[in-house]
Amino acid sequence: MVIGIDMMGGDYAPLEAVKGIGLYLSGHTIQASLLLIGDRPAIEALLSEQAIPADHIKIMHAEQVIGMHEHPTKALKEKQKSSIAIGFHLLASGKIDAFISAGNTGAMLVGALFSIKAIEGVIRPTISTIIPRMNGATGLLLDVGINADCKPEQLNQFAIMGSVYAQLILGIEKPKVGLMNVGEEEGKGNILAQATYPLLKENKHIHFIGNIEGRDVLTDKADVMVCEGFTGNIILKLAESLYEIAQAQSLNNAYFNRFDFEIYGGTPVLGVAKPVIIGHGISGARAFMNMIHLAQQMIEKDLMGKMKEELS
């Protein structure tokens, strides 16, 4: 397998990407060859400086970079020689098996949705976030921002995609699916939640446990938490802020430290036909390493194939 990495994306590019590759290659679970996409001289200099062995690595030069604040669609169209545009070309044509970038999030989404396309039957792809739980477990919340308005059928698909992800990647055998809502009983909620409940209840591909509330987000009541991207994004960013607050309060608490989302690496775009992983702009070496491992897992376990199966 070949994993493509945009070396020019993120606030600390390309240094942290190079360091992350170093970490990955010094590990024991290397299954992938890496294709480093970006400014060749800069990458070569850093690889040598960091004393990273050349096995498993190839470089694909990209003479352009899409800036973090450029307009996604416009930039992707006009900068065909940018690392992100090249990455998607390579992924679409099968030259790489996964594509990772901590660069312009919008451009990554546009690329994923329009260069790679959705899995057959998927109304709209989604992005998720991991939610750390006090008992050491990990929950999954989706959508967290690309689908601010949803139909019940979309939430039903998020439940399936989230369940497959939780099974294959998070290692949860029979993920409990909860519908984010304002009360426990069936019939509670806004129009969307009320209309979604029966779909989830009848969905044989998931293990639906009913409604969950705000107080359940940080507990392990549900492994997969389903909502539209408006609510999900607000929960995600509130959860992210907990780490900063814990830092500001000098807590150094093991649980709150797990809200440092930088360590998780990135979020895969679920529902597209090939693995695309979007990293935080602030991604450091550890985040890059984790994204490479995640890409490797997604390929090894044929996540996209399993999703296609469950969704059909």
Added chain:
Amino acid sequence: MVIGIDMMGGDYAPLEAVKGIGLYLSGHTIQASLLLIGDRPAIEALLSEQAIPADHIKIMHAEQVIGMHEHPTKALKEKQKSSIAIGFHLLASGKIDAFISAGNTGAMLVGALFSIKAIEGVIRPTISTIIPRMNGATGLLLDVGINADCKPEQLNQFAIMGSVYAQLILGIEKPKVGLMNVGEEEGKGNILAQATYPLLKENKHIHFIGNIEGRDVLTDKADVMVCEGFTGNIILKLAESLYEIAQAQSLNNAYFNRFDFEIYGGTPVLGVAKPVIIGHGISGARAFMNMIHLAQQMIEKDLMGKMKEELS
């Protein structure tokens, strides 16, 4: 002024209500007479047991109680002699100037909406929550649950009601109003947020500062945070859970301790013509005391009158 208190509502009724009245009456800012509504013998016994002086206190016997899990509309209709039903009769007829209960939330809402009615022009009343900020300040979030689906015009009214509340009760001179959203720029968000932004921008009764995100909920970026009740309820319950998590982690951190919502007393129903305050079921003595103080402030400062002015 006379403040009516439902003595039979809440998990620890009537003992904690009696204790709370004791705390209020031992303070230095007593401006109100209290009308205690509930089981007279039980109340009298507790008042005597707690050695609470009889000045400022009258008792109105109520022979029925609406249970915490009864159907609100049905219970209010069938139990005309319950403390909640009597409280609303007294408030509607002007015999009391405010009504407080930690009882059945649904019955309190139904009573507020149908016995007391909305302020002229108000599409739908709302409930809010206080959000503690790290710098010691206090923010206001609304709606937190009674309006799961909203129109832009409702959010615009929440902004006005929240601003008046923040000014008069929280003592914030020129409250900054933020629209809960998924991005900072105008044009971001779901259909509702997109349609609400221009209304808030043009609203001369408020000081609108633009969109705020999940990460801004616990900062002091906006004093008044506006959203529909679905998102607001999830944020509220997530915030409430932070206290339990901090407890479970044995943090004993001053900031996280402020997420013990029990201490705040209760939430007023905003947009109804008279002061109605709904307490948590778990309200203890301190919560009851705070609710009485809040009712007193709402009357003294003519909160409802000011809201009517700003809304017209």
